[in-house]
Amino acid sequence: MADEMLxxxxxxxxxxxxxxxxxxxxxxxxxxxxxxxxxxxxGKSTLFDIVSGxxxxxxxxxAFQGKEITGWPAYKIARLGLIRTxxxxxxxxxxxxxxxxxxxxxxxxxxRICSPIIRFNIVRAEEKNIRDKALEILEFFDLGxxxxxxxxxxxxxxxKLLEMARSLMADPQLLLLDEPFAGVNPxxxxxxxxRIKTLRQKxxxxxxxxxxxxxxxxxxDWVYVLNxxxxxxxxxxxxxxxxxxxxxxxxxDGCDAQT
Amino acid sequence: MAVMLRLExxxxxxxxxxxxxxxxxxxxxxxxxxxxxxxxxGKSTLMKTIFGxxxxxxxxIYFEDQEITGKKTDELVRLGVAYVPQERNIFASLxxxxxxxxxxxxxxxxxxxxxxxxxxxxxxxxxxxxQRAGTMSGGEQKMLAIGRAMVVEPSLLLLDEPSAALSPxxxxxxxxxxxxxxxxxxxxxxxxxxxxxxxAISERGYILxxxxxxxxxxxxxxxxxxxxxxxxxxxxx
Numbered sequence: 159m160a161d162e163m164l165x166x167x168x169x170x171x172x173x174x175x176x177x178x179x180x181x182x183x184x185x186x187x188x189x190x191x192x193x194x195x196x197x198x199x200x201g202k203s204t205l206f207d208i209v210s211g212x213x214x215x216x217x218x219x220x221a222f223q224g225k226e227i228t229g230w231p232a233y234k235i236a237r238l239g240l241i242r243t244x245x246x247x248x249x250x251x252x253x254x255x256x257x258x259x260x261x262x263x264x265x266x267x268x269x270r271i272c273s274p275i276i277r278f279n280i281v282r283a284e285e286k287n288i289r290d291k292a293l294e295i296l297e298f299f300d301l302g303x304x305x306x307x308x309x310x311x312x313x314x315x316x317x318k319l320l321e322m323a324r325s326l327m328a329d330p331q332l333l334l335l336d337e338p339f340a341g342v343n344p345x346x347x348x349x350x351x352x353r354i355k356t357l358r359q360k361x362x363x364x365x366x367x368x369x370x371x372x373x374x375x376x377x378x379d380w381v382y383v384l385n386x387x388x389x390x391x392x393x394x395x396x397x398x399x400x401x402x403x404x405x406x407x408x409x410x411d412g413c414d415a416q417t
Numbered sequence: 418m419a420v421m422l423r424l425e426x427x428x429x430x431x432x433x434x435x436x437x438x439x440x441x442x443x444x445x446x447x448x449x450x451x452x453x454x455x456x457x458x459g460k461s462t463l464m465k466t467i468f469g470x471x472x473x474x475x476x477x478i479y480f481e482d483q484e485i486t487g488k489k490t491d492e493l494v495r496l497g498v499a500y501v502p503q504e505r506n507i508f509a510s511l512x513x514x515x516x517x518x519x520x521x522x523x524x525x526x527x528x529x530x531x532x533x534x535x536x537x538x539x540x541x542x543x544x545x546x547x548q549r550a551g552t553m554s555g556g557e558q559k560m561l562a563i564g565r566a567m568v569v570e571p572s573l574l575l576l577d578e579p580s581a582a583l584s585p586x587x588x589x590x591x592x593x594x595x596x597x598x599x600x601x602x603x604x605x606x607x608x609x610x611x612x613x614x615x616x617a618i619s620e621r622g623y624i625l626x627x628x629x630x631x632x633x634x635x636x637x638x639x640x641x642x643x644x645x646x647x648x649x650x651x652x653x654x
Contacts, residue, residue: 197554197584197586197587198555198557198582198583198584198587199553199555245582246504300455300457304457311431312457313456313457313458313459313460313461313462314456314461314503314504314578315456315457315610316457318456319456337582340582340610341456341503341581341582342456342610343453343454343455343456343649343651344610344611344612344613344649344650344651345455345648345651346455346456347651348651369582369583369584369588371585407586408584408585408586409585409586410585410586410589410590
């Protein structure tokens with residue numbers, strides 16, 4: 159299918175005796191936001207690891223925009239435009255926030271060995287563009303005033319925000335967000351949701367792991383529920399959260415307690 | 418009611434810069450108090466300052482009528498203050514039992530009774546007592562981290578974002594457990610981004626912004642305040 163952004167077929171992965179992914183099937187269409195929910199330990203982050211090349215699957219195949227990428231290394235997958243964030247932020251702590259952002263852009267001309275010398279002006283112009291874009295994104299994530307601070311001096315929640323902000327620097331086609339709102343102030347989370355929605359209108363496709371069910375409901379077109387490494391339910395967000403099995407195993411009373 | 422913890426115009430940071438300035442607050446014995454605020458407001462720094470982990474530049478801290486300004490972390494633990502940080506911080510390669518024993522590091526003499534009382538509060542840890550802690554789910558690890566802090570039977574428990582990254586069902590169990598610990602006689606101060614749920618089990622709340630006190634009041638009145646909701650709690654869909 160032409161509009162298929164990501165297709166996961168029969169993917170399995172075990173760690174010792176634990177089956178973290180069990181014949182997982184999942185499809186994402188271009189321009190949609192797909193929520194991935196499930197209990198702690200269901201294998202959600204493992205699935206992200208496999209798709210983004212941080213883990214090799216034991217079985218199954220993964221196709222990105224129709225191209226088979228099973229077993230590819232992470233950097234090659236990232237260059238294709240499939241970018242992921244981590245649940246535990248991976249900032250370079252001894253670089254500034256702005257430098258972290260500027261590194262997020264893939265394939266800069268200045269990275270080639272001779273370009274900085276023979277194409278100095280082009281490189282400089284590119285760097286200015288990247289800097290402007292970085293500053294604009296930082297501003298939106300409430301990090302503008304922190305741009306010259308070391309990333310290591312950010313608070314836990316701010317590191318989380320930097321992680322998401324940096325992923326946008328890479329001009330992703332498909333963005334995998336691993337619990338982007340955990341530890342982020344609720345008011346800011348709601349503004350970020352509006353931002354993510356406008357990114358989708360511009361054609362970005364997103365898969366998001368998130369325990370904040372209101373955020374999942376507000377964002378997602380489709381929701382997959384993972385349990386013990388396998389897809390347990392799939393559908394429109396409101397259908398999924400009213401599914402009895404999902405309520406019992408995962409949501410508990412949590413859903414209606416959100417006032 | 419006796420005041421358990423009182424901060425008077427606390428100023429602190431990690432480097433030369435101050436992250437929190439002139440913060441004053443108090444916690445009564447038996448209360449649950451929640452600190453909320455935007456990211457980078459200084460909530461975690463405040464908690465680390467109480468626990469002696471930052472450079473304190475000004476102000477005084479009192480705990481149960483005794484001044485504890487500048488006291489070292491291990492002295493604070495012996496006095497009855499316990500702290501569970503934001504990051505997952507259990508010893509992944511040790512078993513659940515060994516983790517709990519590490520929590521008893523400052524206790525001299527027998528600890529079997531103490532471990533038993535922890536297992537009564539957290540029955541789910543009993544079946545996992547010999548399991549390596551790193552192989553448990555996020556929720557179980559968080560319960561273990563709190564259990565380990567409880568081994569010393571603290572009178573004040575500091576919790577930094579206990580609910581982060583937990584699934585909704587586990588999160589509700591955790592907040593219920595925090596309330597239960599409080600009812601058993603431990604005073605609790607927590608920092609939370611799931612502000613509505615945290616305030617729901619709290620007596621009072623403080624809102625920090627840019628390293629300073631912004632609002633304070635009974636939890637109920639914070640939840641009902643339109644400005645507080647718009648600025649800090651979100652619409653809460």
